[in-house]
Amino acid sequence: MFGRANSDFVIQDGDEERQFTRYAEVWVKALKLMREDGVLERAVWIAPMNEVPNFAGGRVAALKKTKNPAEVNAIYRRINGWMAAPIRVEVASENIPISYSSNGDPNYGARLTDDYDVVDLHFMPGVIHDAKDQRDFPGVLFNITRFPGGNVGVFQGQKLAPGPANFDFAAYSKAWGSACRRHYGAMLERTQNWFQLALTRLTTPSGKNLVPIVTECFGSLIWPDNPAVSWDWYKRYNADSLRIVASMDYKGSSLSNFAEPLFSLWDDADWHLAGNTYFVNLK
Numbered sequence: 268m269f270g271r272a273n274s275d276f277v278i279q280d281g282d283e284e285r286q287f288t289r290y291a292e293v294w295v296k297a298l299k300l301m302r303e304d305g306v307l308e309r310a311v312w313i314a315p316m317n318e319v320p321n322f323a324g325g326r327v328a329a330l331k332k333t334k335n336p337a338e339v340n341a342i343y344r345r346i347n348g349w350m351a352a353p354i355r356v357e358v359a360s361e362n363i364p365i366s367y368s369s370n371g372d373p374n375y376g377a378r379l380t381d382d383y384d385v386v387d388l389h390f391m392p393g394v395i396h397d398a399k400d401q402r403d404f405p406g407v408l409f410n411i412t413r414f415p416g417g418n419v420g421v422f423q424g425q426k427l428a429p430g431p432a433n434f435d436f437a438a439y440s441k442a443w444g445s446a447c448r449r450h451y452g453a454m455l456e457r458t459q460n461w462f463q464l465a466l467t468r469l470t471t472p473s474g475k476n477l478v479p480i481v482t483e484c485f486g487s488l489i490w491p492d493n494p495a496v497s498w499d500w501y502k503r504y505n506a507d508s509l510r511i512v513a514s515m516d517y518k519g520s521s522l523s524n525f526a527e528p529l530f531s532l533w534d535d536a537d538w539h540l541a542g543n544t545y546f547v548n549l550k
Contacts, residue, residue: 268293279328283342287349291315294350295357302361310363312385312480315350318370319343336373343378344472351382366480376470376477388465389483391524392457394443395450404442407435411489436495443487447500458485458508462515481512481520492530502535506542513549520546 268290269276278286294315301307316322320343324330329342351365364384369375375386393410400409447454462481469477485508490501505523512520522542525532532538 277326277328277331283327283329283346284349287346288353291350291353295353298354298357307358307361307363310358310361312364312366313354313358314366314368314387315347315354317368318389319347319368320370320372340374340377343372344380347378348380348382351380355382364478367477372468374468375465376468377472379471379477381471381473381475383471384478386469386477386479387483388462388479388481390458390461390481390485391483391488392486394446394487395453395457396442396446397450400442400446400449403445404438407438407442409442409446410487411439411491434491436491436493439491440496444497444500447504451504454504455507455511459511462512462517466516479517481517483524484508484512484521485523488524490525490530492525492532498532498535502532502538506538509542509546513546518550522546 269278269286270289294313298307298313301310323343323346327342327346330339333339333342347367354365365382366385366387367375367379367383368387368389370389372378375388379386396409401407466479469479471477485505487501490496501523505526509520509522522539523532526539527533
């Protein structure tokens, strides 16, 4: 969307408005086509960029130069505003909400203009584990961010991707399930504390209250969709985390980061039905 494929592309000082406005103008072209094709009427919200800090933190020169929270918030507010303003104008007649895709932000509201209506909170921590878990399962990677050799496996969307031949999926499965079971109370307490705190950060500088949703949750970030890996404790933890979030003032939530047709978890229709029915009925 920025017209740059090179990994070292950085938006320099003084060029932010042009770059992020051009980015939004690509959206405007797409939205016009969606309207013509009868697709736009189905839109629930529009998120201009996925996980904005993941891009901006490493691609905006001004953000690489300061750690001052007020300055960082002001920079994000500018770039988020440039992305949202043309979209807001284009869909004014449809009144489609604009969503901010957050990841690791300490204060979402302070980084947004009033063109935003929704904040999408992403929460994907690893399993809690300690020295005993590591002794019981020596050498096992409890929190996978990349498979050995750089293979990210199913994170690239390959259903039942076998992953690297030298990865012990059965050992990983036993280790993750054991750690989740041992630390289950702490796992759920972490979910509760994180989402309660997130609700205190949803006000823009002008005082507008943003609507919170969750589309990437509840951990792990990387999950091996392999026949040797059990989904059992993963499903327990994600379902109970959804129940915790359902008791709070969240207007929408996914059931997990892997609750989609790309992954074999999709085949457990009853698990999806139970979790989503619980959330919807509680609302």
